[in-house]
Amino acid sequence: MREPVLNIESVSHWYSQDNLILDAIDLDIYKGERFALIGPSGCGKSTLLRLIAGLEKPKEGIIRIRNEIVSDSNKMIPPEKRNLGLVVQEKALFPHMTVRENITFGIRKTKKRNNIAFDLLKLFKIEALKDKFPHEISGGEQQRVALARSMAREPNLLMLDEPFNALDQDLKAELYLEISRIFSEKKVTLLLVTHDIDEASILTQKQVNLVELRKPSNERNSFSK
Numbered sequence: 001m002r003e004p005v006l007n008i009e010s011v012s013h014w015y016s017q018d019n020l021i022l023d024a025i026d027l028d029i030y031k032g033e034r035f036a037l038i039g040p041s042g043c044g045k046s047t048l049l050r051l052i053a054g055l056e057k058p059k060e061g062i063i064r065i066r067n068e069i070v071s072d073s074n075k076m077i078p079p080e081k082r083n084l085g086l087v088v089q090e091k092a093l094f095p096h097m098t099v100r101e102n103i104t105f106g107i108r109k110t111k112k113r114n115n116i117a118f119d120l121l122k123l124f125k126i127e128a129l130k131d132k133f134p135h136e137i138s139g140g141e142q143q144r145v146a147l148a149r150s151m152a153r154e155p156n157l158l159m160l161d162e163p164f165n166a167l168d169q170d171l172k173a174e175l176y177l178e179i180s181r182i183f184s185e186k187k188v189t190l191l192l193v194t195h196d197i198d199e200a201s202i203l204t205q206k207q208v209n210l211v212e213l214r215k216p217s218n219e220r221n222s223f224s225k
């Protein structure tokens, strides 16, 4: 039977008791699937990604990655043990490292590091930038490097949180086509968060509004309101 890479079961979260952000969310993402989560600003998209990444513990519910519980009421696997990729809008590259060093950061074996660097620099067409530092390249190039880095460890699931917001329209159109090719070539399992429906439909096969993921009330057993 096909098992989901990510399984979210009745996850609820709030920062203060009187303000429920995520209300009994259910979501499955299967291997190789490219999924977009859309929804208005403030509806909890980034919060959900932070819960999946393990940067935050859900108040209720269970999160499984490849059938293993990573978060529930008494278990919390740390982010670095989940093997997930997360790319956000804000600049996230290490400023004192070259493009190449950024991409292969944390990969210890020299041969593996060289192979990964070669492969990803070529895939993202950034070979010419490999010895440059982040401040020496453009915003669009920096986002390519951030994407390349997030794929270097072949994560179970790649999560992108509105990663192209800061880029101008022409640059985006070109980047979408390229990374869409890369994602299908590498069979990336993707969870993209965006408020841009065009972006979602180019990069993913399935688009769902976060507010529609709420578990129907007749199937709920906790947090009844």
Ligand code: ADP
Binding pocket: 015, 021, 039, 040, 041, 042, 043, 044, 045, 046, 047, 048
């Ligand atoms: P989205 O990504 O969909 O725009 P967020 O997940 O960032 O939404 O935020 C959802 C809601 O939770 C917002 O009302 C936001 O102000 C609130 N929020 C997010 N992070 C925190 C936090 N660390 N502490 C308190 N409130 C937060």
Ligand code: MG
Binding pocket: 045, 046, 047, 161
């Ligand atoms: Mg957000």
